[in-house]
Amino acid sequence: MDRRSAMKLTSGALALAGLGAAGAPRPTRAAAIQAPVVDRLSIRVLIDSSFDLFFRPSKVNGVAIAPPPRFADYRRTLHNEWGLSLWLESQRGAELLDYGYSPNVLFNNMELIGVDPHKIDAMIVSHGHYDHFGGLIGFLDKFRGQLPAAITLYAGGEDNFCHRYGGSGSQLSDFGMLDRRELAARNVKLVLAEQPAIVADHAFTTGRIARAGIERVLPNTQVEFGIKDGAGCDAGTYLSADMNGKTVPDEHLHEHASCFHVKDKGLVVISSCGHVGIVNSVRQAQQVSGVSKVHAIVGGFHLGPAPKDYLTQVVAEIRKLEPDVLIPMHCSGLNFVQEARAQMPENVLVTTTGSRITFGA
Numbered sequence: 001m002d003r004r005s006a007m008k009l010t011s012g013a014l015a016l017a018g019l020g021a022a023g024a025p026r027p028t029r030a031a032a033i034q035a036p037v038v039d040r041l042s043i044r045v046l047i048d049s050s051f052d053l054f055f056r057p058s059k060v061n062g063v064a065i066a067p068p069p070r071f072a073d074y075r076r077t078l079h080n081e082w083g084l085s086l087w088l089e090s091q092r093g094a095e096l097l098d099y100g101y102s103p104n105v106l107f108n109n110m111e112l113i114g115v116d117p118h119k120i121d122a123m124i125v126s127h128g129h130y131d132h133f134g135g136l137i138g139f140l141d142k143f144r145g146q147l148p149a150a151i152t153l154y155a156g157g158e159d160n161f162c163h164r165y166g167g168s169g170s171q172l173s174d175f176g177m178l179d180r181r182e183l184a185a186r187n188v189k190l191v192l193a194e195q196p197a198i199v200a201d202h203a204f205t206t207g208r209i210a211r212a213g214i215e216r217v218l219p220n221t222q223v224e225f226g227i228k229d230g231a232g233c234d235a236g237t238y239l240s241a242d243m244n245g246k247t248v249p250d251e252h253l254h255e256h257a258s259c260f261h262v263k264d265k266g267l268v269v270i271s272s273c274g275h276v277g278i279v280n281s282v283r284q285a286q287q288v289s290g291v292s293k294v295h296a297i298v299g300g301f302h303l304g305p306a307p308k309d310y311l312t313q314v315v316a317e318i319r320k321l322e323p324d325v326l327i328p329m330h331c332s333g334l335n336f337v338q339e340a341r342a343q344m345p346e347n348v349l350v351t352t353t354g355s356r357i358t359f360g361a
Contacts (some may be wrong), residue, residue: 033196035204035261035289038090040360041268043298045351046109047085047100047135048329051078052352060349061324062265063296068354071112078112078354079105083131084272084300084330087115090260093200095122096139097258098272101131103138113354117143121200123153123188126272127255128160129221130176137179140186150189154205157194157254162233163224164250172247175221179231193256196288206257206284214313215277218305223250250275257281257299259289262360265324266293273331274301279317296325296359304333315339325349327357 055067068078083101087110088094100106110117125133144151155161161180165172183190191197196207224247225235235243238253252275260268269285271278278301286292297318303311315336318326327349328336340348351357 032290033198033204033288035259035291036092036198036202037261037263038092038202038360039263040091040358041260041262042089042359043270043357044087044089044113044115045329045353045355045357046087046113046115047081047083047105048351048353049080049082050352051080051354055352055355058349060347062359063325063327063349064358065349065351066356066358068113068352068356076108076112079108080353081105081131083134085109085135086270086272086299087113088203088258088260088270089119090202092202093121094119095124095200095203096120097124097270098126098132099135099139101134103135103142106135106139107142109354117146120147120151123151124199124205124258125153125155125160125178126258127156127252127275128162128164128178128223129273130164132272133178134176137182137186140183140188144186149187152189152191153183154191154193154197154199155254156205156256157192157208158233158235158237159223159252159254160192160233161231162235163228163231165222165224165247168222168249172222177232181230192254194254199258203258203260204289206259206281206288208254209256209276209280209284210287211276211280212283213277213279213317214310215280215317217251217275217277218302219249220275220302221250222247252276257285259285260359261289261291262295265360266295267291268296268298268359269294271297271299271301274299274303277314278303279314279321282321282323294321294323296327297321297323298327298329298357299332300330301328301332301336303336304331306333306335308335311335311339312343315343319344323347327351
């Protein structure tokens with residue numbers, strides 16, 4: 001497929017997914033939810049790209065970050081890889097958000113940090129990239145017996161199960177797919193949270209994120225629509241029939257963000273990659289929850305590959321949201337950290353694998 005054909009197909013997909021030809025959202029109304037309120041939230045970074053042995057505790061605008069614990073066995077250390085996994089815990093529940101690239105790294109870090117899988121009330125996968133679901137099936141194979149019998153995995157929608165490829169044109173390389181058959185075989189209940197959903201009575205997901213403003217999906221993967229031998233995505237549920245079997249530039253139509261409403265603080269919005277735009281993600285969280293105050297924006301923002309002028313614009317838009325704290329991880333990029341510190345010097349916190357971020361009293 002040539003580039004012009006691919007772009008034409010992508011434009012058709014966007015229009016059918018609720019976006020206009022120029023990227024403007026249709027005037028749709030997301031289902032309103034009563035966002036649960038938590039007194040306190042803890043985020044433990046199980047997997048990110050780097051581990052800083054000399055990481056020091058700090059506090060910004062009421063948000064505290066602590067370094068990883070010291071380990072009794074000097075022969076053991078936290079492992080890092082390209083991917084993200086976060087342990088989210090409040091006084092009302094706990095869940096695992098994303099699973100990194102490989103299960104062995106997840107197992108190692110969970111053990112060293114002291115994460116107890118018995119405490120997991122729910123699971124979330126943000127989108128269909130292998131560096132966010134790669135450790136999932138291995139995690140279930142090891143810990144399924146310690147999880148609730150009716151454990152639920154919240155995925156953003158059918159698009160999360162599409163087959164994805166790296167590269168472009170005829171030079172495609174396999175980037176895997178999340179296979180729902182493997183989830184069913186391990187007795188995992190699946191919720192396709194295209195609409196906002198309450199998670200474990202303490203968190204919520206945004207549902208499908210409306211797209212507006214200046215943000216655009218930066219180049220990443222190619223996505224194949226359709227099901228082969230029982231695996232893949234049923235694109236007919238959200239795209240026109242002629243998209244079946246097509247492989248086009250990826251727009252992550254069903255990526256969603258995970259959110260908390262912290263008492264007297266506001267929203268904590270966690271974007272694992274933010275392909276659809278971090279500002280769009282936050283605005284979606286505000287809309288569906290009815291909570292306007294943004295306490296923290298956390299996670300991967302996929303701005304590492306952003307050109308300088310676009311990056312400057314996006315950070316300016318983030319600043320308008322007036323978050324108390326901005327906590328970039330994973331694919332946000334060092335360029336993003338530098339720009340955010342330039343525009344928002346009093347609001348940026350950096351993390352390391354194993355660090356713990358605490359919000360609330």
